[in-house]
Amino acid sequence: MSNLQVLLVAGTHGNEINAPWVFNQWKENQDLIDRCGLKVISVIGNPLAFEKGTRYLHRDLNRSFSLDLLNSEKNTDSEISRAKQLLALYGPSGQNPSQIAIDFHSTTACMGSSLVIYGRRPVDLALVSLIQNRIGLPVYLHEGNSSQKGFLVEAWPCGFVVEIGPVPQGSLNSRIIQQTFQTLKICLEEISKSITSKSCFPEKLVVHRHLKSIDFPRDSSGQPIAYIHGDLEGKDWQPIKNGYPLFEYLNGDIVNLCDNSFIDEVFPVFINEAAYVEKNIALSLTKKEVWRFDDCWRDAFYALINS
Ligand SMILES: [Zn+2]
Numbered sequence: 001m002s003n004l005q006v007l008l009v010a011g012t013h014g015n016e017i018n019a020p021w022v023f024n025q026w027k028e029n030q031d032l033i034d035r036c037g038l039k040v041i042s043v044i045g046n047p048l049a050f051e052k053g054t055r056y057l058h059r060d061l062n063r064s065f066s067l068d069l070l071n072s073e074k075n076t077d078s079e080i081s082r083a084k085q086l087l088a089l090y091g092p093s094g095q096n097p098s099q100i101a102i103d104f105h106s107t108t109a110c111m112g113s114s115l116v117i118y119g120r121r122p123v124d125l126a127l128v129s130l131i132q133n134r135i136g137l138p139v140y141l142h143e144g145n146s147s148q149k150g151f152l153v154e155a156w157p158c159g160f161v162v163e164i165g166p167v168p169q170g171s172l173n174s175r176i177i178q179q180t181f182q183t184l185k186i187c188l189e190e191i192s193k194s195i196t197s198k199s200c201f202p203e204k205l206v207v208h209r210h211l212k213s214i215d216f217p218r219d220s221s222g223q224p225i226a227y228i229h230g231d232l233e234g235k236d237w238q239p240i241k242n243g244y245p246l247f248e249y250l251n252g253d254i255v256n257l258c259d260n261s262f263i264d265e266v267f268p269v270f271i272n273e274a275a276y277v278e279k280n281i282a283l284s285l286t287k288k289e290v291w292r293f294d295d296c297w298r299d300a301f302y303a304l305i306n307s
Contacts (some may be wrong), residue, residue, distance in 0.1 A: 002306055011150065012105065013055045013061070017053075017170055018180055021172055022180050027059055027177065034188070035188060045103070098129070099158060099304055102160060110166045112179075114140055114164075116160060119142075122297040124160055125205060126298050127191070140207075208237070210284060228272045232240040239265035241262075243257065267287070
């Protein structure tokens with residue numbers, strides 16, 4: 001029998017309350033979700049922020065897992081302490097080690113359900129291939145963005161984020177709850193199947209590879225002076241080309257997409273995500289790529305779950 005343990009995290013951002021709600025209901029009624037024979041631990045990522053209904057207290061927990069922050073003795077931010085605590089408890093070398101971490105988030109953008117991976121770890125590519133093959137979720141490959149690092153799942157050998165939206169921060173929503181619930185169940189089923197060697201790996205993986213993020217036009221004091229153009233609002237995952245309107249000023253002036261490095265269409269994501277205004281991100285642009293499934297991804301995944 002595999003020693004694999006799966007760590008499920010919700011409320012890494014304290015104002016994203018749908019997944020924590022599902023986790024709490026699950027705690028009350030263990031029959032709600034079949035663990036499929038897996039060892040599973042579910043935790044609230046940032047319980048102090050969750051209690052206060054705020055994204056974080058001192059800093060974004062989901063940018064607090066970089067080595068320089070984890071190794072800093074002087075930093076007393078509560079999120080750094082929590083990152084260290086989560087790793088001490090459930091990290092790959094922790095007291096109760098987990099090998100896979102799945103981090104459930106919600107977004108205010110019209111993203112539907114999607115999976116986010118950080119870099120190209122073969123084990124992650126194998127696992128999201130299984131889930132995409134089962135329910136067709138888009139996979140956002142976040143890489144090459146040095147200003148955004150220290151994501152929670154990167155501190156575990158395998159892991160990804162589940163993003164579900166749109167939903168306002170701090171608001172329970174029936175569709176988001178159901179999508180969270182279903183995605184959680186399918187993740188566990190697919191991991192369990194891989195242990196019993198019944199996995200059906202696809203021939204291809206479709207990724208939306210991160211190209212760049214774009215900030216709002218701002219004035220000298222840093223305030224946004226234009227808003228997302230009405231034609232772009234809600235167009236997450238839909239192709240746009242150079243010349244497509246991105247922002248509009250109150251006087252009617254328009255800022256169009258204009259980047260000569262884009263030959264083909266690009267796919268915007270996290271359009272107008274409320275939490276990203278502070279990160280100077282109005283939207284991110286991705287390139288859709290179809291990758292051939294590489295057997296080394298499967299081999300690395302099997303090596304992990306049988307380790
Ligand atoms: Zn989040």
